Amino acid sequence: MNIVSQSLSSSAAPISRAHCLAMDAADTLASRRDLFALPQDVIYLDGNSLGAMPKAVPSRMTQAIEQEWAVGLIRSWNDADWYPAPQRVGGRIASLIGAKPNEVIVADSTSVNLFKLLVSALRMRAGRNVILGENGNFPTDAYVASGVAELTGAQHRAVAPADVMAALTEDVAVLTLTHVNYKSGQAYDMAAVTRRAHEVGALVIWDLAHTAGAMPCDLNGCEADFAVGCGYKYLNGGPGAPSFVFVAERHHESVRQPITGWHGHAKPFEFTQTYVPAPGIDRMLVGTAPQMGLFALEAALTAFDGVDMQALRAKSLALTELFIRLVDQELSEHGFGLATPREAGLRGSQVSLTHAEGYAIVQALIARGVIGDFRAPDILRFGFAALYLSHADVWDAIATLKDVMVSGIWRSAEFMARKAVT
Structure with missing residues (x-):
């Protein structure tokens, strides 16, 4: 203290x-x-929904629009290092959530990344058919879990937060929880829950939407399997900022995510007709990354430098x-x-x-x-x-x-x- x-x-x-x-x-x-660029005479207590804008963002966006796009045009994919932005920004976020730089990548939305991870986890736990969640979780997490269950033939089971530990039985393939509840602000004991899930052979996906940038998180210390989180709350990346996805390094070669787009291919610019997943975290990519959103988020994250x-x-x-x-x-x-x-x-x-x-x-x-x-x-x-x-x-x-x-x-x-x- x-x-x-x-x-x-x-x-x-x-x-x-x-x-x-x-x-x-x-x-x-x-x-x-x-x-931060905070309006005068405003007390902003909604950073858990949309973070305030760091002052570093406008100049970065001006450079990206007026120089890299307007002048550099398509050359900027190489000359301005656009192409590795998902990995580069993921590495910055990794330092805030207790992960290695090669375990986090920025891509798509939280809902899309959750879908990818749920399907991946079910594939990794063949013979089990239960997606376990909590009642009162953020609705999109429940909606996506229900959609994945319908698509795959799995069962989506939701229980009261107090009953999560008891509901971790040997038919559970994957447990998906938001670390900090969006309504109540109550936080789970990540280490204890993950440990219990692993004892019964289940994988765990943590939603860090209300954790990343707000409080310490030690994904690797807890031996977490997967995590997702958004870039626009406590990370201050701006409205609709892209999401991040974490996959523990030990799972990299066994993860088979379902949206097999060309940026997740091992050699995307060979344009072969057969999909071969990229090594490591890059296989969680799908299509072309939203570059402007990435640049804003990358600039915003400099506010955490040295914190x-x-x-x-x-x-x-x-x-x-x-x-x-x-x-x-x-x-x-x-x-x-x-x-x-x-x-x-x-x-x-x-x-x-x-x-x-x-x-x-x-x-x-x-x-x-x-x-x-x-x-x-x-x-x-x-x-x-x-x-x-x-x-x-x-x-x-x-x-x-x-x-x-x-x-x-x-x-x-x-x-x-x-x-x-x-």
Whole structure:
């Protein structure tokens, strides 16, 4: 525990804004905020849905558009090193998730990569026919698992999170879980779950959408098999940024993914009519990589250069603990519940509150410059990106939420009307 979290836990008196400013003064990551283009008068607590833009991104995109594309044209595949971008960016992400550079590649979307891994895992566990997941997982993960089950004749079985360990029986081919739940922010014990799955002979796919860039992750230390994750949340790669996929090196030669496109071929520019998978992680590629998205993500990841992920985790926990304590201190009379675990080791980098009028309250907050989001039926969700948020931001966000509740402004018709994206 560092000085930031110590100063919070040792405080018995009510928390004040001055206390939060003192925590900011002791924050070793405070200077990272200057690497992001944050709007004035906005407290951004939605980095768990779309990360803020690092300042390094616009100049990289300008170069890619005005020089490499406009002038270099097709020559830039070689001259500007476009072609190895999926491997290069994957290597950067590998350092954040406890993987080797040759085990991570950037390609496609999270849903497509999950599909590839589920089919691959089923092929590797012939004779088993169960895909095990959890109730309450992000819907697309469940949809993809159900689709793969229908396509392959497997069975998709979903259980309550508390029952996952008990449901790991010897008919399970693959377990697929999101490490940090998108609604509650509760985190699984990756090492314990992976170990139990391996004891019964099952493979594990971890969805790191709410983990990568938010907290340390040791895929190889846990002997994880596979993982996927998106580039646009805590990695700050921009809307629709490409996804990454991890395959443990020990599985490289046995993985047979189902979308056998030409960029996953061993010799794509020989244009043979017979598919031969590329060696190693490159076989997870399909078609031409979305280069502009890759360049934005690559530039965004420079914000993590030199960051100690343990220090980032300590600040994340300090921010979330501060938020929870201030909810207790300032909002006890306004009907909020806490959906996120109070125990630090059980939560990711977000806090989710519950309220029957959560949607309108979130809209009123956004109108006041505090941006979180809502998840049906009653979740107010706040993400804490430790690279660019301060402890004073947390105080000011709670003060704004309290004012929204006391004033009753959230009852306005403009905030009650549902928008397409919540």
